[in-house]
Amino acid sequence: MIHLENVSKVYPNGTEALKNISLDINKGEFVFIVGPSGAGKSTFLKLLIREEKASFGKIKVSSYDLMRIRKSKIPYLRRKMGIVFQDFRLIAKMNVYDNVAFAMRVTGSREKLIKKRVKAVLSQVGLEGKEKRKPSEISGGEQQRVSLARALVNKPEMIIADEPTGNIDTELSFDIMKLLIDINNAGTTVIIVTHEHELVKEFGGRVITIEDGEIKSDENYPTKYHEKKSEAEEDKK
Numbered sequence: 326m327i328h329l330e331n332v333s334k335v336y337p338n339g340t341e342a343l344k345n346i347s348l349d350i351n352k353g354e355f356v357f358i359v360g361p362s363g364a365g366k367s368t369f370l371k372l373l374i375r376e377e378k379a380s381f382g383k384i385k386v387s388s389y390d391l392m393r394i395r396k397s398k399i400p401y402l403r404r405k406m407g408i409v410f411q412d413f414r415l416i417a418k419m420n421v422y423d424n425v426a427f428a429m430r431v432t433g434s435r436e437k438l439i440k441k442r443v444k445a446v447l448s449q450v451g452l453e454g455k456e457k458r459k460p461s462e463i464s465g466g467e468q469q470r471v472s473l474a475r476a477l478v479n480k481p482e483m484i485i486a487d488e489p490t491g492n493i494d495t496e497l498s499f500d501i502m503k504l505l506i507d508i509n510n511a512g513t514t515v516i517i518v519t520h521e522h523e524l525v526k527e528f529g530g531r532v533i534t535i536e537d538g539e540i541k542s543d544e545n546y547p548t549k550y551h552e553k554k555s556e557a558e559e560d561k562k
Contacts (some may be wrong), residue, residue, distance in 0.1 A: 326352045326483065326514055327373065330384035332370050342368040344538040345382075350516065352420050352482070355509040357525050358518045360535040366518050369535065370487055374406060374514075387482060397444065407476030411488035413468045415460040415475075421447070421455040425475045432479065444475040451502060467499035473504060483514035490521060502528055506550045 327350040343365045350356055360366050370549030371377040372384060376518050384391040406433045415424050416475040422443055429439045447453060450470040460468055469489060476484055486505065490498035502524055509515040519525070523534055534541045 326350055326356075326387060328383070328385040330383040332372070332379045332381075332384055334365075334372065334377065335380045341534075342538055343372075343379075344537075345509040346538075346540055347382075348533065348540065348543065350514065352514055353509070353512055355506065355530040356517070357530060357532045358516065358535060359520065359522065359525055359532060360443065360541075361520065365538040366520075366535055367487075368538075371517050372484065373485060375402060375425060376418060380532055381507075404479060405482045407479070407481035407484045409469070409472050409476045409484065409486040409489045412464075413460070413472045413492070415468060415471055417460055420457050420459055421452060421463070421471050424460070425478050426501045428475045428478050431435075442480075443476050446477045448478065450474045464497075466494075466500065469497070469501055470504070474483065475502070481513070483516065484508060485547075486515070486517045488519055489517065490519070495523075495561045498524060499527070510530055 327348075328349050329349075332343060332346045333341065337342050337511070346369070358369060368377065372379055372391070373386060375394060379392065381391075386402060387405050389398065395403065416427065419427065425443045425446060426439050429442060434442075441454075447456060450473050452470055452474065455463060455467065455545055457505075460471070463471070466540055469492070473484075473489075476486075484532065485503065489505070490501055496536065505515050505517065525546075529544070529546035531545050533543045
């Protein structure tokens, strides 16, 4: 699903943010990208969503070659992704329902389908009854749930979460993480960029550590939260 081969990113000021990175992330994986501030995590994320272009190397996401992709095709690439931001990025004047529906309206979806999908994802993230509330009228944890619902509403192949628990407390952080794991257990690839090592220790999975622009480790840690899909379930795909 995601393939990086000898990827480097050098900014115009000479800063080498990523240095010769190679890795593969397969469909259905649950992956933490960790490392200290300034390690290159944000640059890695920007390359995946094609907000930045790599200086050298090869990057493929799904069927897209990110080194050669036309600007007109980037929105189609991003429709395969649901992106969850630390600062939520909700539209203040819109209520919860419309913040989520907006992600479908910009793709030209019909209102009947929008109504069905928005209702489903708000139920999935535990926000039934909050549809008419504005972002300012709900808690930080609920705002992050709206952000997650918006990321899910177009049924993306993968969820990319950038510090999704950075602006909420520990208890709410665990709730958000469990939602992401539920999404992964249903078959969606989940990539979480974070510096919060306590979450990584608690939830486990594949952990890729980036330091000074390089991959320092790529390991799998045991986890009690993920449910291994049966062979029968896999055969249905």
